[in-house]
Amino acid sequence: MPVLTDTNLEELKQKALKLRRDIVSMIYEAGSGHPGGSLSVLDILVLLYYKVMKVDADSYLDHDRDRLVLSKGHACPALYAVLADKGFFPAGELGRLRKINSMLQGHPDMCKTPGVEMSSGSLGQGLSVANGMALAARLENSLRRIFVILGDGEIQEGQVWEAAMTSVHYRLDNLVAFLDFNGLQIDGWIRDVMSPEPLLEKWRSFGWHTLEVDGHDYRSLAEGVNRAFAHKGAPTMILARTVKGKGVSFMENKAGWHGKAPGKDEYEQALSELASAKGGGVSHGKDSY
Amino acid sequence: MEKIATREAYGKALVELGQKMEKIVVLDADLSQSTKTVLFAEKFPMRFFNMGVSEADMMGTAAGLAASGFIPFASTFGVFATGRVYDQIRNSIAYTRLNVKIAASHTGITVGEDGASHQALEDIALMRVLPNMTIIVPADGGQTFQAVEAAVAHDGPVYLRLGRLAVPRVIPEGTPFELGKAQLLRQGSDLLIVAAGLMTGQALEAAEMLEKEGIQASVANLHTIKPLDGEFLIRMAKDTGAVVTAEEHSILGGLGGAVAEFLAENFPLPVVRVGIQDTFGESGTPRALLQKYGLTPESLVLAGKKALKLKNSPK
Missing domain, CATH: 3.40.50.920 (Rossmann fold)
Structure with missing residues (x-):
């Protein structure tokens, strides 16, 4: 169970600033990619990989490691930044994102990238896969945990709701799901494109244990994880309120930054904002949507 | 001559192999009586997962089990095992080279009275264009048993095409079966x-x-x-x-x-x-x-x- 001291908190904030710089840099170098969702999901990944999950570069093929499925695969620059920082592969690979012969594909490829547990990119499939991993852990009486991160636009896919039934039917309390709820999808605000509301009620009515946290506040996220671990008999959905483009002022809450690389001036401005010790950004999770 | 449907032989083979290999798990989408996975379900209830009428979820769940070292067989009718879940097979099973065995019953025109909606006549074509996919179409009950064994021995996705109709033995008993060999x-x-x-x-x-x-x-x-x-x-x-x-x-x-x-x-x-x-x-x-x-x-x-x-x- 993660307990965060003030020192931990400061370390995580500094780590996140560095990783956000990596995200912006790799997408700038690649000339394409998805900065908005990568920046919104990053703090969830930081908490999981640095404070929660039992997995590291030296033992990432251990059968009993915890596993994470990034169902919203387009946010992979965030996952790649974390995995490189943790030593799963050399940091130099980040500059080869989306380039020919690279281990870092535009969307995650488990066959190419050490530490990526599941290929994704075609939305809506990750929760089913995570269910399978959770069933496997149970069959083996293993205490390993399965984490899955879904996008808020992604849950418009019907398969997500098939899987939502399965997680509950098989009482997969070794599974923790996060919803990166930044409120935006490619064509605009999700409430305008295809509203998922009432959102938490939907998951609850399917039988999920649900929580709501600030997806950029590590104490809030850690509290959510602790409460998920403590809940037995049903899976937990943690709705993390986030800001699309978090940390880069001109990207925040802008659907236009879903899948676009910054130009040179934008890139330099983003890096300078992310260099400040403040933690970057102007919006909080609760301000969005 | 005694006739047996390949789906029936499949169900029996699962039970026999399931006895020897505890990594074999079976998933079905509410058709276990027809696909004959019910035989496995009765024998190994803890390793059988009925997914209800949700084939896309079944394929993803099978992928997750395979990613964790199990050998899942996912069964439903051929139309629902291929076209309905094409993208799930493409992205979560074939692209990932995961060790999922898709065993489709009720393929071909001999599905009979259920009609066109249930007759998979294009399933091989759909599976054949997917890289990493192996496709086996057994001719009779005996060959089906060999095909299931070969599918288990092969590390990677397999599409096993089975039929509803009872068919006579056409491959002489004792004929060796080698994957990829006519x-x-x-x-x-x-x-x-x-x-x-x-x-x-x-x-x-x-x-x-x-x-x-x-x-x-x-x-x-x-x-x-x-x-x-x-x-x-x-x-x-x-x-x-x-x-x-x-x-x-x-x-x-x-x-x-x-x-x-x-x-x-x-x-x-x-x-x-x-x-x-x-x-x-x-x-x-x-x-x-x-x-x-x-x-x-x-x-x-x-x-x-x-x-x-x-x-x-x-x-």
Whole structure:
């Protein structure tokens, strides 16, 4: 169970600033990619990989490691930044994102990238896969945990709701799901494109244990994880309120930054904002949507 | 002769292999009575997962089990096991090379009375264009058992195509089964009939009929559609000079498509395809449907004569 001291908190904030710089840099170098969702999901990944999950570069093929499925695969620059920082592969690979012969594909490829547990990119499939991993852990009486991160636009896919039934039917309390709820999808605000509301009620009515946290506040996220671990008999959905483009002022809450690389001036401005010790950004999770 | 449906043999094989290998798990989408995975479910309830009527979720769950070291068999009818979940198979199973065995029952026109919505006539074509996929179409109960064993032994995704109709043994008992290797069941120098599934029996009957007219046909069972046994095809093409393909599937993209594509590039010669002629099926008894859609020994005889005429016509 993660307990965060003030020192931990400061370390995580500094780590996140560095990783956000990596995200912006790799997408700038690649000339394409998805900065908005990568920046919104990053703090969830930081908490999981640095404070929660039992997995590291030296033992990432251990059968009993915890596993994470990034169902919203387009946010992979965030996952790649974390995995490189943790030593799963050399940091130099980040500059080869989306380039020919690279281990870092535009969307995650488990066959190419050490530490990526599941290929994704075609939305809506990750929760089913995570269910399978959770069933496997149970069959083996293993205490390993399965984490899955879904996008808020992604849950418009019907398969997500098939899987939502399965997680509950098989009482997969070794599974923790996060919803990166930044409120935006490619064509605009999700409430305008295809509203998922009432959102938490939907998951609850399917039988999920649900929580709501600030997806950029590590104490809030850690509290959510602790409460998920403590809940037995049903899976937990943690709705993390986030800001699309978090940390880069001109990207925040802008659907236009879903899948676009910054130009040179934008890139330099983003890096300078992310260099400040403040933690970057102007919006909080609760301000969005 | 005793008949057994390949789906029935599949169910029994799962039980036998499940006894030996505890990594085998089985998923079904509310059709376990029909796909015969019920036999496994009764014996190993903890390793059987009924997913309800949600095939897409079933394929993803199977992928997650495979990613964790299990050997999942995911079963439903052929139409729901392929077209309905094409993207799940493509992205979560084939692209990832995960060790998922998709065992589809009720394929082909002999599904019968349920009609076109339930008759998978294009499933091989859909699976064949996916990289990393292996496709096995067993001809009878005995071969189905061997195919399930081979699927377990193979590390990677497999599409196993099974039928509803009880069929007689056509592959002689004791015939070895090697994944990706065609079996020559009858030797004749005038033409080669390449068949899979229940059309193997029809091909053997057609060869008898052709012999009465003085035409000597070889008959091969191509149980593995992918990877294709190219070496065998070239050798037999050289020996016979004309090929007929026979399958309970569209002539587009299945066994006939695969053989024609391969031979056009490597040893061009006449190839005549017998199968469903780019149309949907309909309700009817299996026998009436085989007749109406031309999946009979008589059709194969006509196709054989056409191939011979093409072979002997001046270039």
